[in-house]
Amino acid sequence: xxxxxxxxxxxxxxxxxxxxxxxxxxxxxxxxxxxxxxxxxxxxxxxxxxxxxxxxxxxxxxxxxxxxxxxxxxxxxxxxxxxxxxxxxxxxxxxxxxxxxxxxxxxxxxxxxxxxxxxxxxxxxxxxxxxxxxxxxxxxxxxxxxxxxxxxxxxxxxxxxxxxxxxxxxxxxxxxxxxxxxxxxxxxxxxxxxxxxxxxxxxxxxxxxxxxxxxxxxxxxxxxxxxxxxxxxxxxxxxxxxxxxxxxxxxxxxxxxxxxxxxxxxxxxxxxxxxxxxxxxxxxxxxxxxxxxxxxxxxxxxxxxxxxxxxxxxxxxxxxxxxxxxxxxxxxxxxxxxxxxxxxxxxxxxxxxxxxxxxxxxxxxxxxxxxxxxxxxxxxxxxxxxxxxxxxxxxxxxxxxxxxxxxxxxxxxxxxxxxxxxxxxxxxxxxxxxxxxxxxxxxxxxxxxxxxxxxxxxxxxxxxxxxxxxxxxxxxxxxxxxxxxxxxxxxxxxxxxxxxxxxxxxxxxxxxxxxxxxxxxxxxxxxxxxxxxxxxxxxxxxxxxxxxxxxxxxxxxxxxxxxxxxxxxxxxxxxxxxxxxxxxxxxxxxxxxxxxxxxxxxxxxxxxxxxxxxxxxxxxxxxx
Amino acid sequence: xxxxxxxxxxxxxxxxxxxxxxxxxxxxxxxxxxxxxxxxxxxxxxxxxxxxxxxxxxxxxxxxxxxxxxxxxxxxxxxxxxxxxxxxxxxxxxxxxxxxxxxxxxxxxxxxxxxxxxxxxxxxxxxxxxxxxxxxxxxxxxxxxxxxxxxxxxxxxxxxxxxxxxxxxxxxxxxxxxxxxxxxxxxxxxxxxxxxxxxxxxxxxxxxxxxxxxxxxxxxxxxxxxxxxxxxxxxxxxxxxxxxxxxxxxxxxxxxxxxxxxxxxxxxxxxxxxxxxxxxxxxxxxxxxxxxxxxxxxxxxxxxxxxxxxxxxxxxxxxxxxxxxxxxxxxxxxxxx
Numbered sequence: 014x015x016x017x018x019x020x021x022x023x024x025x026x027x028x029x030x031x032x033x034x035x036x037x038x039x040x041x042x043x044x045x046x047x048x049x050x051x052x053x054x055x056x057x058x059x060x061x062x063x064x065x066x067x068x069x070x071x072x073x074x075x076x077x078x079x080x081x082x083x084x085x086x087x088x089x090x091x092x093x094x095x096x097x098x099x100x101x102x103x104x105x106x107x108x109x110x111x112x113x114x115x116x117x118x119x120x121x122x123x124x125x126x127x128x129x130x131x132x133x134x135x136x137x138x139x140x141x142x143x144x145x146x147x148x149x150x151x152x153x154x155x156x157x158x159x160x161x162x163x164x165x166x167x168x169x170x171x172x173x174x175x176x177x178x179x180x181x182x183x184x185x186x187x188x189x190x191x192x193x194x195x196x197x198x199x200x201x202x203x204x205x206x207x208x209x210x211x212x213x214x215x216x217x218x219x220x221x222x223x224x225x226x227x228x229x230x231x232x233x234x235x236x237x238x239x240x241x242x243x244x245x246x247x248x249x250x251x252x253x254x255x256x257x258x259x260x261x262x263x264x265x266x267x268x269x270x271x272x273x274x275x276x277x278x279x280x281x282x283x284x285x286x287x288x289x290x291x292x293x294x295x296x297x298x299x300x301x302x303x304x305x306x307x308x309x310x311x312x313x314x315x316x317x318x319x320x321x322x323x324x325x326x327x328x329x330x331x332x333x334x335x336x337x338x339x340x341x342x343x344x345x346x347x348x349x350x351x352x353x354x355x356x357x358x359x360x361x362x363x364x365x366x367x368x369x370x371x372x373x374x375x376x377x378x379x380x381x382x383x384x385x386x387x388x389x390x391x392x393x394x395x396x397x398x399x400x401x402x403x404x405x406x407x408x409x410x411x412x413x414x415x416x417x418x419x420x421x422x423x424x425x426x427x428x429x430x431x432x433x434x435x436x437x438x439x440x441x442x443x444x445x446x447x448x449x450x451x452x453x454x455x456x457x458x459x460x461x462x463x464x465x466x467x468x469x470x471x472x473x474x475x476x477x478x479x480x481x482x483x484x485x486x487x488x489x490x491x492x493x494x495x496x497x498x499x500x501x502x503x504x505x506x507x508x509x510x511x512x513x514x515x516x517x518x519x520x521x522x523x524x525x526x527x528x529x530x531x532x533x534x535x536x537x538x539x540x541x542x543x544x545x546x547x548x549x550x551x552x553x554x555x556x557x558x559x560x561x562x563x564x565x566x567x568x569x570x571x572x573x574x575x576x577x578x579x580x581x582x583x584x585x586x587x588x589x590x591x592x593x594x595x596x597x598x599x600x601x602x603x604x605x606x607x608x609x610x611x612x613x614x615x616x617x618x619x620x621x622x623x624x625x626x627x628x629x630x631x632x633x634x635x636x637x
Numbered sequence: 638x639x640x641x642x643x644x645x646x647x648x649x650x651x652x653x654x655x656x657x658x659x660x661x662x663x664x665x666x667x668x669x670x671x672x673x674x675x676x677x678x679x680x681x682x683x684x685x686x687x688x689x690x691x692x693x694x695x696x697x698x699x700x701x702x703x704x705x706x707x708x709x710x711x712x713x714x715x716x717x718x719x720x721x722x723x724x725x726x727x728x729x730x731x732x733x734x735x736x737x738x739x740x741x742x743x744x745x746x747x748x749x750x751x752x753x754x755x756x757x758x759x760x761x762x763x764x765x766x767x768x769x770x771x772x773x774x775x776x777x778x779x780x781x782x783x784x785x786x787x788x789x790x791x792x793x794x795x796x797x798x799x800x801x802x803x804x805x806x807x808x809x810x811x812x813x814x815x816x817x818x819x820x821x822x823x824x825x826x827x828x829x830x831x832x833x834x835x836x837x838x839x840x841x842x843x844x845x846x847x848x849x850x851x852x853x854x855x856x857x858x859x860x861x862x863x864x865x866x867x868x869x870x871x872x873x874x875x876x877x878x879x880x881x882x883x884x885x886x887x888x889x890x891x892x893x894x895x896x897x898x899x900x901x902x903x904x905x906x907x908x909x910x911x912x913x914x915x916x917x918x919x920x921x922x923x924x925x926x927x928x929x930x931x932x933x934x935x936x937x938x939x940x941x942x943x944x945x946x947x948x949x950x951x952x953x954x955x956x957x958x959x960x961x962x963x964x965x966x967x968x969x970x971x972x973x974x
Binding site for chain 1: 652654681682683684686688691698699701702703704705706707708709712715716717718719720721722723724726727744745748945948949952953955956957958959961962964965966967968969970971972973974
């Protein structure tokens with residue numbers, strides 16, 4: 014058996030310093046690639062690198078083994094510098110079978126490293142992946158990239174052959190061999206992984222031992238074999254001091270909502286119906302019932318939002334979360350929250366559409382739905398976090414706005430933010446601001462639509478308050494009495510008040526912040542999860558001499574129109590890159606009468622920085 | 638506050654809104670009985686909430702001087718569920734109709750019943766769509782001519798009580814808008830029941846389906862057609878001089894027997910806790926059988942909001958008081974100096 018590696022193991026092979034590495038793990042959906050990628054990410058975070066990840070998995074839970082449809086991937090970018098994206102093209106590709114190679118090989122950069130489980134490259138697997146000959150032996154591939162064919166399955170089973178485990182169980186450990194090998198290759202700290210294996214498989218001591226042995230076997234294979242001549246090291250990034258943890262967008266949203274409810278002194282009620290990629294928010298919240306959080310798995314999307322509205326009527330903070338198809342079903346009820354002027358937070362973790370679309374892929378195509386996807390004049394406040402970590406802060410802001418203005422607020426996340434991870438500098442809860450909730454303190458002349466002068470919000474008088482019994486509902490109400498009213502002028506007045514409440518949210522928002530050049534040739538305007546790609550492209554374009562600014566909008570309703578006009582005036586060309594057919598760009602053109610140009614991508618994948626730069630540069634060239 | 642509060646009366650539950658149902662609508666009678674029963678319940682008025690969806694019946698909350706929420710079509714049960722979970726101490730009432738509750742809101746209704754929240758549901762069944770002016774509903778009878786069924790209704794109707802029993806409701810009762818005493822007693826029983834109480838109220842729509850329940854509510858025919866249920870009592874109906882009973886036939890099917898020639902032991906005894914009997918009663922169809930009125934099922938089952946509260950309590954005892962800083966650091970952490 015191989016020798017135990019540890020932090021103090023003396024490395025015998027030379028170490029090459031690199032500043033940034035992009036590594037992609039790809040295999041069958043049953044091969045444990047998400048687990049491998051996540052743990053490798055954790056090791057990298059602990060090593061002090063800045064990181065960004067992109068899990069990319071199929072919608073099928075288990076597509077037929079070895080097929081192209083079943084390929085699951087996990088990409089992580091780790092660097093000693095700042096990391097904005099998971100990277101366009103991997104430097105290292107680990108493939109567990111021919112299908113994974115077939116799907117991913119074109120992305121591997123020239124001169125990159127391919128690590129393949131050669132045991133999986135059987136004739137039948139190669140045919141299943143739609144190839145003829147053994148791709149590992151292909152001359153042009155070997156010329157383009159460095160191929161390391163490793164008998165990973167055999168070495169996995171060899172390292173635990175004496176344990177008497179069933180063959181199938183032994184083979185399933187092979188992702189730990191890959192993890193061990195990569196951990197060696199990039200000098201990752203492994204103590205935490207060994208501890209984690211112990212916790213993860215605590216129910217089965219045999220699996221703890223097997224996975225530990227396989228992990229170490231992978232590590233030792235790197236160290237001892239002649240195949241690899243050196244390891245790589247990525248130095249820790251210069252990161253703001255503090256305690257960090259790895260944070261996904263969905264978890265950040267859940268924690269942000271909980272913290273905000275607590276800071277507002279409110280019970281939180283979460284009504285939800287499972288849907289990819291939003292379900293993890295439900296899972297996270299359901300695990301924290303000691304935090305005055307009620308989770309209600311409703312019978313459908315409509316009941317989910319309606320139960321949240323009922324809870325808000327009762328004085329709790331009502332929250333619901335879904336993805337596009339579910340949001341479509343919630344539309345009528347959101348209108349009810351608009352007209353009854355109840356606080357409500359609606360999370361939309363967007364995915365590829367229309368209809369069922371691409372459940373596990375990312376897209377930003379629900380902005381129009383968020384703005385206009387309801388009957389009547391039915392404005393909501395809309396906020397879009399730019400990074401996984403920002404989901405925490407934006408959830409907090411959303412709750413603040415919902416309670417202050419008595420309005421529904423929609424948080425537009427997406428599949429990429431939801432599952433993507435980023436180091437999160439853990440805040441001190443005690444230093445988070447309190448959220449004040451205004452209660453009706455008046456006495457005489459109460460009616461439920463009396464308005465606060467500053468916010469125009471109506472009073473939140475909850476059942477159980479003696480003397481203020483009242484009725485609200487989906488029928489239009491009279492401005493002066495709160496009774497049902499069909500008066501034409503009153504309806505227009507109420508419609509304008511509901512819109513004006515949203516406009517007043519502008520007063521609570523931070524000034525817009527342009528990154529990159531303060532003025533010049535080009536301004537890229539983005540929203541949501543494209544932040545990383547736009548930021549990276551902006552840095553590179555400026556370095557290449559094109560004066561480029563980057564404005565990333567967080568609040569999409571209301572829009573600070575005057576402020577936007579002032580910023581736009583400083584640039585020759587306004588480009589709006591979005592993962593849709595051009596939605597924000599239409600809003601900007603309409604609201605600002607500006608000739609903003611869309612850059613669209615609807616492939617279920619984030620922008621690649623290289624492609625984005627090329628398209629933006631072509632637009633600038635054309636304009637010259 | 639002292640418990641010596643002046644006792645409320647019916648007028649305390651009358652809101653300042655003009656009631657706008659059609660003249661002769663059965664809803665007036667139901668509203669009056671609800672307002673009459675409310676003061677007897679000794680629930681502070683501010684703790685009572687009426688929630689409704691859309692339809693004629695759903696205007697109900699505006700006329701009750703309590704808290705009220707007139708919501709959207711079919712969703713009152715879902716809104717009430719969220720409200721009750723957030724505020725278990727409130728007395729929550731849902732007012733719905735055969736369209737709102739059984740058609741567009743059918744899904745939410747069955748799930749409310751199976752979860753068994755302590756909510757009272759009043760379903761006004763007039764076997765027609767009133768607010769949209771006369772289309773057939775899921776309880777309209779086959780062959781019925783309506784605006785949207787000029788050749789007669791082709792859909793098989795729901796039996797409301799069977800549906801509720803099938804959804805495992807813990808309390809199911811049926812009454813009639815014009816039977817004021819009986820209606821009041823059903824409301825009282827519903828409040829006493831812990832868990833979801835479901836009352837089907839046969840209600841006359843004088844405009845679009847007048848006389849739909851004439852056999853059950855008409856002066857001349859009611860006595861022949863009402864099977865008034867009482868726990869532990871035999872299933873007897875009809876005038877004193879021509880008593881009839883409901884017995885179990887040899888093939889397990891219901892049979893109407895003449896009491897003059899039948900010993901009372903052969904007649905079934907009502908048992909609110911007998912699930913099979915409840916379903917048996919719900920399948921008695923007009924005109925062959927009388928219409929059972931009263932509490933068809935009343936049984937105990939854990940109450941959803943109490944289970945939820947117990948889980949929260951368990952979470953507190955197992956995981957401790959909320960500590961956000963601990964929660965934030967729940968995963969692997971590392972420190973950058």
